[in-house]
Amino acid sequence: MGFKDLEIKKLIKNTYPCECGLVHNPGMERIEISEKGIEEGVNFILTKAKGCIMVISDEITYKIAGTMVIDKLKEKNQDTLSYIIPLKNNVAVVPNESTIGETLIRMPQGIDFFVAVGSGVVNDVTRNISYHLGKKYVVIGTAPSMDGYASSTSALIINNLKESCPGQVPIGIFADIDILKNAPYTMLTAGFGDVLSKYNAVREWRFGRDLNNEHYCEEIAGLIWKAADKCSDSAALLKQRDKKAVENIMEALILSGIAMGMYTNTRPGSGAEHHLVHYWDVEYIKRGWEHPLHGNSVGVALCVICRLYDIVKDKLPVKVMDIETEEIEGILKNAGCETDPKALGIPEDIFRDSIMYGHIMSTTKYTVLTHLNKYDKKLLEKCSEILTKHYYS
Numbered sequence: 001m002g003f004k005d006l007e008i009k010k011l012i013k014n015t016y017p018c019e020c021g022l023v024h025n026p027g028m029e030r031i032e033i034s035e036k037g038i039e040e041g042v043n044f045i046l047t048k049a050k051g052c053i054m055v056i057s058d059e060i061t062y063k064i065a066g067t068m069v070i071d072k073l074k075e076k077n078q079d080t081l082s083y084i085i086p087l088k089n090n091v092a093v094v095p096n097e098s099t100i101g102e103t104l105i106r107m108p109q110g111i112d113f114f115v116a117v118g119s120g121v122v123n124d125v126t127r128n129i130s131y132h133l134g135k136k137y138v139v140i141g142t143a144p145s146m147d148g149y150a151s152s153t154s155a156l157i158i159n160n161l162k163e164s165c166p167g168q169v170p171i172g173i174f175a176d177i178d179i180l181k182n183a184p185y186t187m188l189t190a191g192f193g194d195v196l197s198k199y200n201a202v203r204e205w206r207f208g209r210d211l212n213n214e215h216y217c218e219e220i221a222g223l224i225w226k227a228a229d230k231c232s233d234s235a236a237l238l239k240q241r242d243k244k245a246v247e248n249i250m251e252a253l254i255l256s257g258i259a260m261g262m263y264t265n266t267r268p269g270s271g272a273e274h275h276l277v278h279y280w281d282v283e284y285i286k287r288g289w290e291h292p293l294h295g296n297s298v299g300v301a302l303c304v305i306c307r308l309y310d311i312v313k314d315k316l317p318v319k320v321m322d323i324e325t326e327e328i329e330g331i332l333k334n335a336g337c338e339t340d341p342k343a344l345g346i347p348e349d350i351f352r353d354s355i356m357y358g359h360i361m362s363t364t365k366y367t368v369l370t371h372l373n374k375y376d377k378k379l380l381e382k383c384s385e386i387l388t389k390h391y392y393s
């Protein structure tokens with residue numbers, strides 16, 4: 001049995017010398033997503049922290065879970081500090097150089113252990129700072145909204161551009177299932193969309209393997225695929241905030257993060273759909289707008305890229321995996337996710353340009369957009385026209 005078939009808690013217990021030539025190391029010690037998630041998390045932190053603990057949250061996650069975590073830690077470790085990343089002019093916090101810099105400036109010296117309470121931004125900021133200070137951290141998740149929990153890199157905005165910056169895998173991921181299931185519904189759909197996009201990520205990875213002889217690992221791809229399947233199976237129950245469905249999505253998000261971490265590269269879990277989203281996000285940031293939640297954009301971009309493949313697949317030099325566009329759209333709709341860029345609020349000009357220039361968002365990851373830009377710009381232009389017409393007229 002390969003490691004792709006292992007349950008997540010078993011998977012993280014070992015390191016795997018693999019047939020692909022790499023040694024895959026999950027680099028994590030504990031995962032607990034249950035009614036006792038926070039309690040278990042606090043106990044784990046107390047066994048790991050040897051000195052001062054810094055708990056980082058934002059104004060929302062502090063109220064949801066941060067205050068509880070801090071109180072429980074303080075009962076056993078007086079040396080527990082809290083930093084709440086402040087909202088600026090009531091705008092959502094952006095994980096940029098200013099937020100990271102201010103968080104560091106407000107922090108005393110001598111911190112031994114970090115705890116991130118939150119999902120996207122709080123996790124990215126804590127991951128980056130703890131990495132640079134050479135200290136370990138755990139994350140206490142508050143929403144199943146993104147797959148970065150187990151990632152080894154931080155997605156930060158530097159000079160208005162999204163960059164994958166150095167970081168580290170948290171040694172533990174904990175979450176209280178009752179907190180997760182009561183997260184705003186847009187956060188649940190975001191997590192769902194992010195995981196579902198893994199189908200296309202694997203398609204693109206195989207495309208790179210078949211066309212360019214790119215390194216590929218069947219076991220890691222299998223893990224990623226399993227995460228996407230886990231999500232699809234829970235689609236219908238998500239709207240009811242069913243505990244099992246939410247738990248499945250959180251596990252799938254963690255699993256896909258672990259798979260990327262084990263490959264030490266985001267290749268297994270993100271393809272052209274992520275490049276479209278990064279393009280949209282960067283344009284929004286340039287215009288001073290708040291962009292949609294990552295995973296909600298990713299779900300929509302997944303549909304767009306599926307339609308793009310429908311247009312070009314017979315013209316590509318290698319056969320690509322068939323992923324049924326209607327089926328993907330059906331699964332997303334079933335879970336209450338958006339499937340249309342116009343309905344998501346993406347302006348037509350940004351959408352049109354993203355098809356043409358989305359490939360710029362990564363110079364190292366070969367996707368269908370990279371390929372068309374390199375070998376058939378006319379076809380790429382045609383895709384941009386057809387897809388814009390499809391969604392915007």
Ligand SMILES: [Zn+2]
Binds near residue numbers: 020
């Ligand atoms: Zn491998």
Ligand SMILES: [Zn+2]
Binds near residue numbers: 147
């Ligand atoms: Zn993503």
